[in-house]
Amino acid sequence: MAVLVLLALVLSMVLSGCSELNAPRQLHINDEPLLEEESRKSFDFFWKETNTDPDSKGYGLIRDRAPGNPNLSSVASVGFGLTAAAIGTERGWISKEEAEERVLGTLGTLWSHAEHVNGFFYHFLNMNDATRAGNSEVSIIDTAIALNGAITAGEYFGGEVKELADQIYRRVNWEWFRDPERNMFYMGYHPQEGFKGHWDFYAEQLMVYFLAAGSTTHPIDEEMFYSFIRHTGTYGGGQPFIHSWFGSIFTHQYSHAWFDLRNKVDKTGTDWWSNSVIASTANRQFAIDHSNVYNTFGPEAWGITASDSPHGYEGKYGTAPSGYSNDAHLVDGTLAPAGALGSIVFTPEESIAALKHFYTFPELVGDYGLKDAYNTAVTPAWFDRDVIGIDKGISLLMIENYRTGFVWKWFMKNKQVQKGLDEIGLN
Numbered sequence: 001m002a003v004l005v006l007l008a009l010v011l012s013m014v015l016s017g018c019s020e021l022n023a024p025r026q027l028h029i030n031d032e033p034l035l036e037e038e039s040r041k042s043f044d045f046f047w048k049e050t051n052t053d054p055d056s057k058g059y060g061l062i063r064d065r066a067p068g069n070p071n072l073s074s075v076a077s078v079g080f081g082l083t084a085a086a087i088g089t090e091r092g093w094i095s096k097e098e099a100e101e102r103v104l105g106t107l108g109t110l111w112s113h114a115e116h117v118n119g120f121f122y123h124f125l126n127m128n129d130a131t132r133a134g135n136s137e138v139s140i141i142d143t144a145i146a147l148n149g150a151i152t153a154g155e156y157f158g159g160e161v162k163e164l165a166d167q168i169y170r171r172v173n174w175e176w177f178r179d180p181e182r183n184m185f186y187m188g189y190h191p192q193e194g195f196k197g198h199w200d201f202y203a204e205q206l207m208v209y210f211l212a213a214g215s216t217t218h219p220i221d222e223e224m225f226y227s228f229i230r231h232t233g234t235y236g237g238g239q240p241f242i243h244s245w246f247g248s249i250f251t252h253q254y255s256h257a258w259f260d261l262r263n264k265v266d267k268t269g270t271d272w273w274s275n276s277v278i279a280s281t282a283n284r285q286f287a288i289d290h291s292n293v294y295n296t297f298g299p300e301a302w303g304i305t306a307s308d309s310p311h312g313y314e315g316k317y318g319t320a321p322s323g324y325s326n327d328a329h330l331v332d333g334t335l336a337p338a339g340a341l342g343s344i345v346f347t348p349e350e351s352i353a354a355l356k357h358f359y360t361f362p363e364l365v366g367d368y369g370l371k372d373a374y375n376t377a378v379t380p381a382w383f384d385r386d387v388i389g390i391d392k393g394i395s396l397l398m399i400e401n402y403r404t405g406f407v408w409k410w411f412m413k414n415k416q417v418q419k420g421l422d423e424i425g426l427n
Contacts, residue, residue, distance in 0.1 A: 031355075031356075034352075034355060034359065035352075035355070035399055035402075035403060037369065038341070038370060038395065038399065039087075039091075039395075039396055039399050039400065039403075040091075040093060041367065041368050041369030042084075042368060042369050042393075042395050042396040042399075043084050043087065043088050043091075043093055043396060044367070044368055045066065045368040045389065045392045046062055046077075046081035046084040046389070046392070046393070046396075047081075047084070047085075047088065047093075047094065047102075049062060049063040049066045049389075050062050050063075050081070050102070051073075051127050051128065052102075054105070056128060056129070057109065057113040057128070057130050058073065058113070058125070058126065058127050058128045058129050059105045059108070059109050060078070060102060060103075060105045060106025060107075060109045060110075061073035061078060061106070061109060061114075061125060061127050061130060062077045062078050062080075062389060063077065063127065063389065064077055064124065064388065064389055065372075065386045065387060065388045066368070066386065066387055067385065067386065068385070070127070071126060071128065072124055072125075072126070072133055073125045073126070073127045073130075073133070074123070074125075074142070074389050074390065075114070075121040075122065075124070075125060075139070075142045075143065075145070075146045076123075076141075076142040076145040076146065076389070076393075077389030077393065078106065078110070078149065079142075079145035079146035079148055079393075080145065080149060080389060080390060080392070080394070080396070081106070081149065081389070081393070082103060082106060082107075082146075082149030082152065082153045083149045083152045083153070083257075083258075083393070083397055084393070084396055084397075085099045085102060085103050085153060086099070086152055086153055086156040086157070086406075086407075086410065087396065087397075087400050087406060087407070089156070090406060096157075099157070100157050100161060103153045103157060103161055104160060104161055104164065107150060107153070107161065107164040107165060107168065108164065110146065110168055111164060111167060111168055113129070114130040115131050115132045116138070116143075117138050117189065117191070118171075118172070118173040118177075119143070119168075119171035119172035119173055120138045120139070120140060120172060120173075120176075120177065121138070121139065121142065121143045122136045122137065122138055122139065123136045123137055123138075123139040123188075124136040135190070137188035137189060137190055137196070138188060138189040138190070138191075139187075139188055140177050140185055140186070140187070140188070140199075140205075140208055141187075141199075141204065141205055141207075141208060143172065144205075144207045144208045144211055145207070145254070145390075147168065147169055147172070147211055148211075148257075148258040148411065150165035150168050150169065151165055151169065151258075151411055151414050151416075152258065152407060152410055152411045153165060154414070155410045155413045155414055156410045169211075169215070169416065170215070170216060170217045171217075172211075172215065172217075172218065173217075173218045174211075174212035174215055174218045174219070175218050175220060177195075178220060178224070179195070179198060182198060182200070182227070183221070183223070183227045184198045184199060184200055184224065184227050184228060185198070185199045185208060185212075186198055187199055199228060200228055200229055201228060201229045201231065201244065201245050202228060202229065202230055202242050202244055202251070203244045203245065204244075204250065204251040204252075204254040204255060205228075205255075206225075206259070206272065207254065207255040207258065207259060209222075209224055209225040209420075209424060210255070210259055210417065210420040210421055210424065211416075211420060212224070212420070213225070213419070213420040213421075213423040213424050214416035214417055214419040214420025214421070215416065216416060216419075219423070222424045222425070225266070225424045225425075226266075226267065226268065230242045230268075230270070231321075231324065233320070233321025233322075233326070234282075234321065235282040235285060235286055235319065235321055236282065236285045236286070238278065238281060238282050238285065239278045241275045241278040241279050241282070242275055243279065243321045243322065244318070244322075245322060245323055245328050246306070246316050246317070246318040246323075246328050246330070247283075247304075247318030247319045247321060247322035247328070247329040248304070248305045248315075248316075248317060248318040248329075249279065249280065249283045249303055249304060249305045249318070249319075249342065249343060250305045250306060250338070250339065250342060250394065252275070252276040252279040252280065252343070252346075253276065253342040253394055253398065254394065255272075256272075256273070256398075257342075257393075257394060257397040257398055257401070257407060258397075258407060258408070258411045259408075259411070259412070259417070260405075260408035260411075261273045261426065264421070264426045264427060265426070265427070266425055266426050267424075267425040273346075276346050277346040277347065280343035280346045280347045280350075281347060281350075282319065282321075283303060283304055283339070284299070284302040284350055286302075286304065286319035286320060287299075287301060287302035287303075287304060287335075288302070290331065293333075293377075294331070294332070294333035294377040295333070295377050296333045296334070296335050296374065296376045297333070297335065298357075299350075299353075300353045300354050300356070300357035301335060301354060301358075302335075302339070302340055302350075302354060303335065303336065303337070303338070303339020303340030303341070303342070303343065303351075303354060304317055304318055304329075304331065304335060304336075304339055305317055305318065305336050305338065305339035305342075306336075307334065307335075307336030307338070307339075307372055307373040307388070307391065308334075308336070308372045308373045308384045308386060309334045309373065310375055310378060314330065314334070316328070316330040317329070317331070317332075317334060317336075318331075319331070332375070332377070332378075333375045333376070333377030333378065334373050334374070334375040334382075335373060335374060335375065336372055336373040336391060337354070337355070337364070337370040337371075337372075337373075337391075337395070338370075338372070338391035338394055338395045340354035340355070340358075341354070341355060341394070341398060341399065342394040342395060342398050343398070344398050344399055344402045345398055345401050348402060361374065361383070363381075363383040364383055366387070368387045368392060369387070369392070369395075370387075370395070371383065371384045371385070371386065371387055372384045372386050372387050372388045372391055
């Protein structure tokens with residue numbers, strides 16, 4: 001009898017263990033249809049909101065947003081779109097032949113027609129001819145995002161696509177964008193006014209140092225990576241982490257969309273992957289703690305980040321910690337779904353719960369999946385009419401990395417990318 005009792009106890013423990021192990025997998029299977037829907041619709045933005053006129057100098061340029069401002073392209077949106085083409089091909093949403101044709105034409109536009117200075121593109125371009133839009137600045141961060149997309153496409157499609165992607169990368173003169181007195185990158189450049197601002201505080205710019213250090217033509221001193229301010233803060237009794245000035249969650253996501261920084265630390269011992277996990281958790285807790293003030297927020301409604309607002313685009317949306325004394329961020333109840341979705345690789349269960357919550361609002365869902373932002377804390381409740389390319393992009397790439405690791409797999413094959421991480425000391 002004692003033996004039977006013991007066997008029953010052991011069997012119970014084994015079955016309990018199996019149940020625990022299988023639970024996340026079952027959750028993943030149940031969530032696949034919604035992840036697929038948001039991914040496919042996000043991809044559709046990049047595929048459909050593109051200049052497809054083969055006789056146009058702006059062929060392949062992708063809109064900054066839709067349906068608003070139809071004549072404006074964002075270079076960052078193009079970078080996300082080049083990556084999206086590889087994802088769409090792998091998933092069978094488009095054929096490899098049509099994807100290669102689109103990608104090759106887009107890279108041809110970036111190489112031959114897109115207005116640039118020393119290889120750095122203007123933040124915004126005119127859709128029809130790839131010239132500078134308005135008073136747009138030459139942007140190092142948006143150029144880096146475009147390069148990330150070109151590199152991903154080059155590694156995935158190979159051949160002529162890879163050759164052209166490499167040419168665009170090699171043309172960038174990183175040293176030109178460096179302030180030698182502070183050993184920091186400037187933020188932007190205007191032809192009539194010169195350089196403005198510095199990347200002097202942690203934000204989304206990690207990718208810039210990695211790409212610049214890996215350049216075979218204009219490499220920078222890898223110590224630049226250790227020159228910007230790394231201000232540490234905490235929220236709600238959580239773990240300390242290096243935060244950005246406004247506390248926007250996208251700053252903890254963008255570089256990770258392409259660079260696989262798992263199990264890597266830099267020379268100071270900083271684990272940037274873990275840093276983003278903590279930042280995502282803190283952002284969610286902030287939303288929970290402020291849900292009594294703003295009913296938009298809650299345990300399944302978080303991810304406060306730069307986005308559209310009821311009054312136009314707002315780049316100061318974020319959470320504590322921010323600035324030097326937690327007073328730089330702005331909160332008014334507006335929430336962008338891309339904030340939580342962009343952290344799905346860091347906080348999968350919490351991000352998927354948020355995805356399900358967002359889809360309960362019919363007004364928030366359109367032809368390209370979730371719209372850019374909403375705010376139910378105002379009267380009447382506000383739902384954005386637009387989607388924004390960079391927000392659809394971070395959602396698509398991070399969901400794909402969560403599902404398959406696809407973007408990391410192909411992007412990290414690039415020798416210059418590997419060299420950049422090695423030079424900086426991320427091992």
